[in-house]
Amino acid sequence: MVKAKVWILRKHFDGFPKESDFQMQEETLPEVKDGEVMLEAIFLSLDPYMRAVSKALMKEGDVQLGAQVAKVIQSKNRAYPVGCYVLAPCGWRTHTVTNGKAIFGQNMARVLPDWPKDIPLSMAIGALGMPGLTALYGLEEVLQVKPGEIVLVSAAAGAVGTMVGQICKIKGCKVVGSAGSEEKMAYLKELGFDHVFNYRTVSSLDEALKEASPEGYDCYFENVGGPFFTAALNQMRIGGRIAVCGAISLYNATTPQMCPYPHMTLLSRKIRIEGFQVDQWPDKDEASTRRLVKWMKEGKIKAKEKITEGFENMPAAFIRMLKGTDLGKAVVKV
Ligand SMILES: NC(=O)c1ccc[n+]([C@@H]2O[C@H](COP(=O)([O-])OP(=O)(O)OC[C@H]3O[C@@H](n4cnc5c(N)ncnc54)[C@H](OP(=O)(O)O)[C@@H]3O)[C@@H](O)[C@H]2O)c1
Missing domain, CATH: 3.40.50.720 (NAD(P)-binding Rossmann-like Domain)
Incomplete structure (x- = not known):
């Protein structure tokens, strides 16, 4: 049995979010069924929209919404073989069982299979994502x-x-x-x-x-x-x-x-x-991502990241991002 750590929105934000608005819980994951995969989060993204849409899309007790770069560690879905990396909108979770469809209204997608070895995968939720x-x-x-x-x-x-x-x-x-x-x-x-x-x-x-x-x-x-x-x-x-x-x-x-x-x-x-x-131009996403990757490879674009280590630090890193404390895209490495 695989256990996931998840961050729950304990209390709706009132003004600036506080660490006490969140609560970490443990969840035992179900077996992977046909069409599903099990994901292990590698990098989780922290973005201002999580504050902006919180009341509209979530209720107290829900897993905090968000996107992550994850590795497929079990698979019964040929589109996502074991070992591939995905962009998964499955919230603040270390592990997830999913069919990849309509999670918080969005679908899971493969990270480009030919992602350059010299560009960190975290960029897939940042400058190149x-x-x-x-x-x-x-x-x-x-x-x-x-x-x-x-x-x-x-x-x-x-x-x-x-x-x-x-x-x-x-x-x-x-x-x-x-x-x-x-x-x-x-x-x-x-x-x-x-x-x-x-x-x-x-x-x-x-x-x-x-x-x-x-x-x-x-x-x-x-x-x-x-x-x-x-x-x-x-x-x-x-x-x-x-x-x-x-x-x-x-x-x-x-x-x-x-x-x-x-x-x-x-x-x-x-x-x-x-x-x-x-999300208004989904048909352009792959070609656009390739253009961004190419510009980075050519040295035409650069990006800094503020990587916080540890899933337990998600709320603190989220609050720092909203305050503008740090320079660089806010990312948590599990
Ligand atoms: N429409 C879309 O699809 C879409 C997608 C992604 C992001 N967005 C929006 O794009 C904006 C930037 O997002 P991001 O991902 O680039 O976030 P981010 O800049 O990496 O982080 C937020 C930054 O906003 C600044 N800030 C915070 N409070 C502020 C205030 N009261 N007045 C002015 N600046 C303030 C801070 O920098 P300073 O130190 O400079 O204050 C902070 O670093 C956000 O409004 C976000 O919601 C929209």
Whole structure:
């Protein structure tokens, strides 16, 4: 009998998540039946959406949702032979028995069978996985950026933001990023961002945005929401486009945030705003992942990871990720 460790959402988050909102339990797994596999988690991803969608998708007592890179250790499903690696949306669990279908509404998928030996598998849930695809689709499908355009991205030092900036440079754009520490700003400059500023320490967001790009912005890749959104909107050029990827400043808010009505700015500058989610282009995922892998192999994109050792540290690592304490994609190694 294989025993799994699982993290349960003990109590719905009230404001900022606390470690006491989670509880670790042990579960005896059932035998693997026809069509099923048994997975052993290798790397688990920690992402802001886990906070954002928690109330909508989970009830107290559910296994905390999330995705992992796992190894197939038993198989009665020919699509997933023993020893292969998968991307499995099966939550915060060390071991899982599954048929791979519709787990939290998503299907399991193979990690590219020819995954390069010199790229860590953890990147399959980071720069070369969901966050990297989010950056690519936001820029190509939603904003449709063109060479020479000026792109602004918030939470720029995050898993998505670092990829947005580097892909912008591949596409010949000028890119401006905001982040919350000097260390993060230095890293963004190293990655090739044209201008960066610390949104926590500037005296005026409006002035910082103007100084970074006096001619305004053609595109804004929105990750944070709140007052930053209003400030960015005011610096958009005529015909500007905004891709709403996330709104992390709102996820832990306990009272609704108010902002000035944006209608006159939208109207007078003919601005288009579009929300999107990474799962809108599933048919492109494999080819897009291969493009990201190729860019990394060519040295055109780089990625840092903040790897926390130990499944027991999932809640603490999750909270650090939401606070922006560390630099690099938040991952837990079991
Ligand atoms: N639409 C989609 O399909 C999709 C997919 C993936 C991610 N997303 C969204 O994309 C955004 C970035 O995700 P990620 O994976 O790249 O996360 P991440 O940046 O790796 O981690 C979150 C970062 O957000 C910043 N942050 C935290 N609170 C903030 C606040 N109040 N104001 C401004 N920044 C704050 C922190 O950096 P600082 O030190 O700079 O504050 C922190 O490092 C999130 O909004 C997420 O929900 C959307």
